[in-house]
Every structure is written in structure tokens, then in C-alpha cells.
Amino acid sequence: MxxxxxxxxxxxxxxxxxxxxxxxxxxxxxxxTIERKGFLPISTTRGDRLFVGLLCAAFIHLGVIGYTSLSIWLALAASLAWLVVLMRWG
Amino acid sequence: MSYQLENTQPGEKYNTIFSRITPAQRRKRNARTRLRSRLLLGIYLVLMILPIYWLLNMSLQTNSEILGSMTMWPENLTFDNYIGIFTNSSWYMGYVNSIAYVLMNMLITICVALPAAYAFSRYSFIGDKHLFFWLLTNLMAPPAVFLLPYFQLYYSVGLFDTHIAVALAHCLFNIPLAIWILEGFMSSVPKEIDETAYIDGYSFPRFFVKIFIPMIRSGIGVTLFFLFMFSWVELLLARTLTATDAQPIGMIMTRTSTASGIDWGTLAAAGVLTILPGILVVYFVRHHIAKGFALGRT
Amino acid sequence: MNKVYNNRAWLLVLPMLVLVAFSAIVPLMTVVNYSVQDVLGANARFFTGTEWFETMLNDPALQAAFLRQIIFSLTILAIQVPLGIGIALIMPKRGWQASAVLILITLPLLIPWNVVGSIWQIFTRGDIGLMGWGLRQLGIDYNITRNAGDAWVTIILMDVWHWTPLVAMLCYSGLRSIPEAYYQAARIDRASKWAVFRYIQLPKLTNVLVIAVLLRFMHSFMIYAEPFVLTGGGPGSSTTFLSQSLTTMAVGQQDLGPSAAFSIIYFLVILLVSWVFYTAIMNMQKDKHSQGGA
Structure with a gap:
């Protein structure tokens, strides 16, 4: 290993x-889970929303690391907040 | 029975969409378009064959003829390049190695992909859609991403420079591909067949082998064609995971360039020989290929 | 088709899962581990955090390679898709001619990728290649090792030669699945050729076309062997695509950390694109089913 x-x-x-x-x-x-339609253009299940959230989180982190001087913890916080929003209303 | 064309409203007159042509004009026009399409196809095929013909042409010439003058066909026909390959074990073993890992990969892949594809086509289970998508992402992952860890992984488990290492590595993209193709074919088999068989007292394994697999024969043929194709043409992983004992032919071909220049004749002959197994495979599945390329979904 | 909900199906999936996970997850984890460290040797490594990601995202050479990659992928899609449809439309539909054309057309697909590179390298050389020699005879100064424009045209030509057959085959099989009755109806209605294509053939083709675009996009996005053999990425770095930059960095220079960070960025881009495609395909199929039910 x-x-x-x-x-x-x-x-x-x-x-x-x-x-x-x-x-x-x-x-x-x-x-x-029950598939439903939130603010995302497609109807999603819980798993779909989690995936979208994680993918967004990855790109948020890349953006923050590459093109700003902000702390990575800020990116993490923003990603988590966005993930919660997605899971609840997406 | 009525034929409702797609993208038209029920009751919409086709005449409003389609132009009016008399039957006589149509026949003449049909003959003309037929001729024209054959001509275009002919041009395309000639252009397509030309680079391959050139390779074949060079493989039948001596190096001095290749470099000496521009000849459209071999003037001093020679098979020396081919004889050189078939009498040199370091050359022909390259073909044996390539074919060995391709066959192993086809066998492993089809064995694990058949039940998995059946599961995806017949059942829904927790996480099925995400699992399917994850599989497809492996089909899309560039092998370059995995090069170094692969080398480390197979080295640490002691499989480096063996055929099975390459066969397993190619599973990365071949298993998802096989499941994708097979799932399409299996979904086009009505489910009543399964249910009837179970009522008749077939156990799952017996039903699967005796009834189901024969029903999707052409699908399996096409899948094997694709598995062969992608394992045969891949070189990056095969090259990274082998050193001497299991080296693929594609890697051995790089030996033709030496300090004294490139041995064009041998390179061309080796290239021609890599095309032959493909022709053989395509010949075997030619009847299924048209249907199979739609991957079962049309 | 209504699927039965049964979690025992996982048992059927398990063998495949073990194999693919062995090939996919363990290496992926290792790549992530590499990406946050500076690995110098077996026991010499330092934690670098996000430094490599920052370097890679701001590396002008990689940004250029990324841009080239996108231009390349879009160009070949724009050429191969219409050309593939066109060829599928004029392919003979039955008889020995159909088989013969099928076998001939699939030929380029079955040639190992580095051999494709060799074929074109030979074919385009000014001294011994038919195309290179022919163009010189016509007075065109064609040289792929010196002129970036020539190298680009040749690589695109090579990719079109290599992969248009796949699009053509997919479209051909899509066309074969159209019932003859549709054409008869169109004939009775005296439909023009264009109308037949637009209202009968194209709608049937959308399904296979999406598969074709998806396959072509992802393969062109990881193109490596052909341009590597043909031009070696040159002249300069004018035909260096993403896979080649990555391989040079990882294998050539042994820069594990940066190349791992680059791999992850590369992978995330592919993941995003393929998710969008996949969702689009799935939604299209869902729409079709709901229309069929209505």
C-alpha cells in the first residue's frame, strides 16, 4: 500500500x-427517494442532486484555488452551502 | 393502418410539406441520383483505401526502391520484409503477445459483463443509474490519467510485464462498453420470455445459458467485435504495463527506427500485418454489424 | 420496460464491479494522493496542498493545449457528423455490395492507433509518401514538420479518415431500422428526397447520432497515439493535445505531483461533459417513452 x-x-x-x-x-x-423537479432544469432524485452538488463543489474549489487568492476553506463553505441548497430545493 | 410521420401534425397534408413531382420525372431522377451516389461512394472508398494501399505498396518494396524513386506499385516485388518478420521471434512474438492479451480481455470482459448487463436491463436496484453512469465515465477517462498508478499497481501485485496485466487494464474501458452494448440488446428481448422460463421451472443460471444467451447471439458477436477493436488498437496502457515478455506489436514497431535511419519496408509490412486480424474479425461479424452498431437502441 | 425492483441484482453486478473498481478506483485514489504532494522518491515526499492545482490551472502551455483540444474536437465533430450521415445515406442497402462496402468502411477502425499514425506519416512524407509527393508535384509547399498549418490540416484529415467510418456505421444501422412502410408512404405522397431525409430519416437518426457524438467527442478528447506518431506534437507545440502534454509530464519528466493535479482537472472536465451528454440522452429517451404512452 x-x-x-x-x-x-x-x-x-x-x-x-x-x-x-x-x-x-x-x-x-x-x-x-421520489424523483421531483426543483429549480434544476431536469427532474432529479436525491442521488442526482448529490452528484451535481459534488461536481459543482469540485469546480468551485478549482476556481478558488486557481484564479483567486481566497482561502480554500471559503470554497469548502460555499460548496457545502450550495450542496444544501441543491439537496433541499434542486 | 396509418403512417404518421414524425414531426408532422395529425391530419397535416404531406403535400404541403413535400414537393410535387410526376412519376416519370421521379424515375429519371431516381436513376440519376442512384448513379451519383454510387459515384460519390466510390470516390470516398478510393480516398479511404489510398493510404492503406500505399502502406501495402511500400511493404512489398525493398528499402532502396522506396527511397530511390516514386513508384505507384512495386516494380521489384519482394516479400523479404514479411519473411523477415516471420523468421524473427522478437517480431512475431509481438503479434502473439497482442493477440494473447486481446483474447484474455475479451474472455474476462464478456464473462463479467453478461450478468451485469442482464441486471441493468431487467432490474432496478439502489443506485443503478449512478452505477451505470460511473461505468460510462470509465469509458471516457483518458488512459493517460491512469498511466503512473497503473504501473505502480501492477508492479506491486507482481503482474507487471504479463499478458494478464494488460488484459485487466483494458477491462477499464472494455467492461463499461460491453455492458452498454449488451444492455441495449437485452432490453430489446421481451421480458415475457424470462417469466415463461421461470414458470417452466428453469433456474436462473440454466435459463441464462440455455435460453437467453442464444437469443442475444448477434449482440454478443457485435460486443466481441468492439472488445477486440478497442483492445487491439490501444497502445498507451499496453506499452506502459509491459517491458519485454508481453510487449505488444505496436511497441516493437518502434524498433524500425534506428541510428542508420528508418527501415521503412519492415515498418510497412508490420503495419499491414496489424490490419489483418481486424479484417478477419469484421468478416465474421459482417451480418450483425449493421444492426449491432446501433447498439440495440434505435 | 418496467423493471422489477430487486436489490439482489447487485449480486449479478458484483464481479464486474470488483474488476472495474480494481482498475479504476485504486488508481484514481493514487492520483489524488499524488496531486497534493511532491513525490521525489520512495521515502521522500512533501505535502504541498493545493499548490500543484494552482500551478496547473495557470500554466499557459496547458491552457493553450486545452484550447487546441477544444478547437480540434469541435472541428472533427463538425466534419465527421455530416460526412458520416452522407456516407450512410449513399451506402448500398442490400446484397453483396452492402457487405463489401461495410467491411471496407470499417477497416480504418481496426488499425492500431499508432499504426494509423505511421500510415499517415509515410503517406504525407514529401520524399516517399504519395500525398506529400503529389502535393509537391503540384507546387504546394507542404511540410508537416515545419508548417503548423499543414500539420493541423493533416491531423484533422487523418482523424476524419480514421473515425468517420464509426459515425457512418452508426447512422447506417440507424437507417436500416426504419420500416420500409415509411418510405412507401412517402413515395405515395410524392415526398422529395430532402423531405424524406428531414421528416423520416433524421428523426430516426437522432438516437444513434447522440451516441456517435458522445463517442467521438470523448475519443477525440483523449487522442494521443496518432498525432504523437505523426507530428510528435510539433512543429513547436502547435499540435500538442491534452493527453500528450500529460504523458510527457508524467512519463517523460516524472513530475508526479503536477501531472496528477492536471489529470484530475482533465478528468473533472470530461466528467462534466459526459454527465451533460448522459443526462441529455436519458431525458430524450424518457420523453420518447412518455410520448409513446400518450
Missing amino acids: SWMVWTVPTAIFFSAIAAMLAGMTVWEIVSP
């Missing part, structure tokens, strides 16, 4: 992703 050169931040990152997937699965079993 040493060739994978793990670091603490990336380990936390992947654990968070895995936890999210596990959480979504459990949530799905407890109460199955």
Missing part, C-alpha cells in the same frame, strides 16, 4: 465520500 502515498487530508477526503455513499444508501433503504 505504500506506493499509494496516502496523506491524512486525502484519507479524510475519501472517507468522507465513502461515508456519504453509505449514508445515501441507508437513507434510500429507510425512505426511498
Whole structure:
């Protein structure tokens, strides 16, 4: 495993992703999602909205890192806020 | 029975959309357009074949003829370039290696893709759509992204420079492709067939092998064609994961350029030989190919 | 088709999942790990945080390669899609001619990509290649190793030669699935050729065309072997596309960190584009089903 050169931040990152997937699965079993149409142009399920949120988060982070001098934590906060908005109203 | 054309309103007169031509004019025009389309197709085919013909032409010439003068066909026909390849084990082993990992990859892929495609075409389950999309993203991931970790991964599990390493690596894009194609074919088989078989007392494995697989034969043929195609033509991963024992032919071809210049004749002959297996495969699936390229969904 | 809801289907998917995950997830994780570090050797590595991403996003050479990549992909799509439809329309529909044309047309698809590069390298050389020699005889100063414009035209020509058959085959099989009755109806109504194409053939083609565009887009976006063999990215860096920049960085210079950061950005762009395409396809199919039901 040493060739994978793990670091603490990336380990936390992947654990968070895995936890999210596990959480979504459990949530799905407890109460199955219903496809609905929010402010996004297509009707989505919970999983779709999570995916869109994560993809947006990735690009928000890239934008902040590459083209501004803002802190990466700001990007994280903005992404989380956007994710919540998407999950609730998207 | 009425034929409602797509994109027209019910009851809309076709005459308002379509022009009026008398039958006599039509026959004449049909003959003319037929001739013209054959001509255009002929031109396209000639242009398409030309680069391949040139390769073949060069492979049958000696290097001195290639470099010496511009000849449209081999004037001193020679098979030396081919003989050179077939008598040199470092050359022909390249073909053996390539064919070995391509066949392994086809076998592995089809074995795991068939049940998976069946699951996608018949059942819905938690996360099915996202799983399917994730598979497709692997089809789209540029192999260049994975080069270094692949090298590390296969090195650390001791598979570096083996055929199976390349076969497994090519699964990355071939399994998603196979599932995508097979799912289309399976979805076009009515579900009543499954249900009837279960009522008749077939177990799932027996039904799958005895009834279902024969029904999607042409789909499997086309899938194998695509698997062959993408594994055969890929070089970046195959090159990275091999050193000497399992080197693909595409890599061995780079040996033709040496300090004393490029051995054009051998390069061309080796190139021609890489085209042959493809022709063979396409010949076997020629009857299914037209249908299969629609990937089962039309 | 109504699918049965059954989570045991996961068992059928599992073997495939294990294999693909082995090939996809472990390497992807490693790439992410590389991207935040400066890996110098087995035991010498430093955490660099987001530095590589910042460097890569602002690297003018990569931005140029990205721009070239987009121009290239759009150009070949603009040529191959209409040309492929055109060829599919004039291909013979039955008999031995149909088989013969099918086999001939698929030929370029089955040639290893680096051999495609070699074929065109030979074909376009001024001294021994038919095309290069022919153009020189016509008095055109054609040289792909010195003139960037020539190199571009040749690469696009090569890609059109190589991949138009795929579009043509997809369209051909789409056309074959149109029931003869449609054409008969059109004949009775004395429909013009254009009307037949616009109102019968094109609507049937949309499904396969989306597949064609998707396949062509993603393959052109990762094009590597053909231009690498043909021009080596030159002259200068005028035909260096994304995959080649990445491979040079990762394998040639052994810059693990930067190339990993670049890989991730590259992958995210592909992910975004393919998601948009995929959603579009799925929605189109859904619309079709709901129309069929109404």
C-alpha cells in the first residue's frame, strides 16, 4: 500500500465520500427517494442532486484555488452551502 | 393502418410539406441520383483505401526502391520484409503477445459483463443509474490519467510485464462498453420470455445459458467485435504495463527506427500485418454489424 | 420496460464491479494522493496542498493545449457528423455490395492507433509518401514538420479518415431500422428526397447520432497515439493535445505531483461533459417513452 502515498487530508477526503455513499444508501433503504423537479432544469432524485452538488463543489474549489487568492476553506463553505441548497430545493 | 410521420401534425397534408413531382420525372431522377451516389461512394472508398494501399505498396518494396524513386506499385516485388518478420521471434512474438492479451480481455470482459448487463436491463436496484453512469465515465477517462498508478499497481501485485496485466487494464474501458452494448440488446428481448422460463421451472443460471444467451447471439458477436477493436488498437496502457515478455506489436514497431535511419519496408509490412486480424474479425461479424452498431437502441 | 425492483441484482453486478473498481478506483485514489504532494522518491515526499492545482490551472502551455483540444474536437465533430450521415445515406442497402462496402468502411477502425499514425506519416512524407509527393508535384509547399498549418490540416484529415467510418456505421444501422412502410408512404405522397431525409430519416437518426457524438467527442478528447506518431506534437507545440502534454509530464519528466493535479482537472472536465451528454440522452429517451404512452 505504500506506493499509494496516502496523506491524512486525502484519507479524510475519501472517507468522507465513502461515508456519504453509505449514508445515501441507508437513507434510500429507510425512505426511498421520489424523483421531483426543483429549480434544476431536469427532474432529479436525491442521488442526482448529490452528484451535481459534488461536481459543482469540485469546480468551485478549482476556481478558488486557481484564479483567486481566497482561502480554500471559503470554497469548502460555499460548496457545502450550495450542496444544501441543491439537496433541499434542486 | 396509418403512417404518421414524425414531426408532422395529425391530419397535416404531406403535400404541403413535400414537393410535387410526376412519376416519370421521379424515375429519371431516381436513376440519376442512384448513379451519383454510387459515384460519390466510390470516390470516398478510393480516398479511404489510398493510404492503406500505399502502406501495402511500400511493404512489398525493398528499402532502396522506396527511397530511390516514386513508384505507384512495386516494380521489384519482394516479400523479404514479411519473411523477415516471420523468421524473427522478437517480431512475431509481438503479434502473439497482442493477440494473447486481446483474447484474455475479451474472455474476462464478456464473462463479467453478461450478468451485469442482464441486471441493468431487467432490474432496478439502489443506485443503478449512478452505477451505470460511473461505468460510462470509465469509458471516457483518458488512459493517460491512469498511466503512473497503473504501473505502480501492477508492479506491486507482481503482474507487471504479463499478458494478464494488460488484459485487466483494458477491462477499464472494455467492461463499461460491453455492458452498454449488451444492455441495449437485452432490453430489446421481451421480458415475457424470462417469466415463461421461470414458470417452466428453469433456474436462473440454466435459463441464462440455455435460453437467453442464444437469443442475444448477434449482440454478443457485435460486443466481441468492439472488445477486440478497442483492445487491439490501444497502445498507451499496453506499452506502459509491459517491458519485454508481453510487449505488444505496436511497441516493437518502434524498433524500425534506428541510428542508420528508418527501415521503412519492415515498418510497412508490420503495419499491414496489424490490419489483418481486424479484417478477419469484421468478416465474421459482417451480418450483425449493421444492426449491432446501433447498439440495440434505435 | 418496467423493471422489477430487486436489490439482489447487485449480486449479478458484483464481479464486474470488483474488476472495474480494481482498475479504476485504486488508481484514481493514487492520483489524488499524488496531486497534493511532491513525490521525489520512495521515502521522500512533501505535502504541498493545493499548490500543484494552482500551478496547473495557470500554466499557459496547458491552457493553450486545452484550447487546441477544444478547437480540434469541435472541428472533427463538425466534419465527421455530416460526412458520416452522407456516407450512410449513399451506402448500398442490400446484397453483396452492402457487405463489401461495410467491411471496407470499417477497416480504418481496426488499425492500431499508432499504426494509423505511421500510415499517415509515410503517406504525407514529401520524399516517399504519395500525398506529400503529389502535393509537391503540384507546387504546394507542404511540410508537416515545419508548417503548423499543414500539420493541423493533416491531423484533422487523418482523424476524419480514421473515425468517420464509426459515425457512418452508426447512422447506417440507424437507417436500416426504419420500416420500409415509411418510405412507401412517402413515395405515395410524392415526398422529395430532402423531405424524406428531414421528416423520416433524421428523426430516426437522432438516437444513434447522440451516441456517435458522445463517442467521438470523448475519443477525440483523449487522442494521443496518432498525432504523437505523426507530428510528435510539433512543429513547436502547435499540435500538442491534452493527453500528450500529460504523458510527457508524467512519463517523460516524472513530475508526479503536477501531472496528477492536471489529470484530475482533465478528468473533472470530461466528467462534466459526459454527465451533460448522459443526462441529455436519458431525458430524450424518457420523453420518447412518455410520448409513446400518450
